[in-house]
Structures are given as C-alpha cells and as structure tokens.
Amino acid sequence: MWSVKDVKTLRGTTDAPCVRSHVTNDVNTAAGGELGRAVQADRILENEPYQVTIDP
Incomplete structure (x- = not known):
C-alpha cells in the first residue's frame, strides 16, 4: 500500500507534488x-x- 500521509496537495499551484x-x-x-x-x-x-486489494 502506498502511503501519502506526508504529501500536501496544493490546489491551484504548479509545484504540487506528484502522487501518481x-x-x-x-x-x-x-x-x-x-x-x-x-x-x-x-x-x-x-x-x-x-x-x-493489491498485495505486493
């Protein structure tokens, strides 16, 4: 499972982190x-x- 808990989504900006x-x-x-x-x-x-459910 991917964890993105520390990623902050910055709507309307060009420097938002990629979580894809x-x-x-x-x-x-x-x-x-x-x-x-x-x-x-x-x-x-x-x-x-x-x-x-994706199981590695």
Missing part, C-alpha cells in the same frame, strides 16, 4: 487483463460494487 504511480504499458495491460478475468470469474455484475 508511473507504470509501464506492459504492466498496466497485464494488470487490466487480470482484473477483467477476475471480474468474469467472480461473476461481478455491472454496477455491482467490489473492492480491489
């Missing part, structure tokens, strides 16, 4: 595919709430 994750396209595509397969395997319905 930078992921390669291959890794992002693989993760999206895995999520799609999990949604189908678990038969999650459209608009049904669910939680994604």
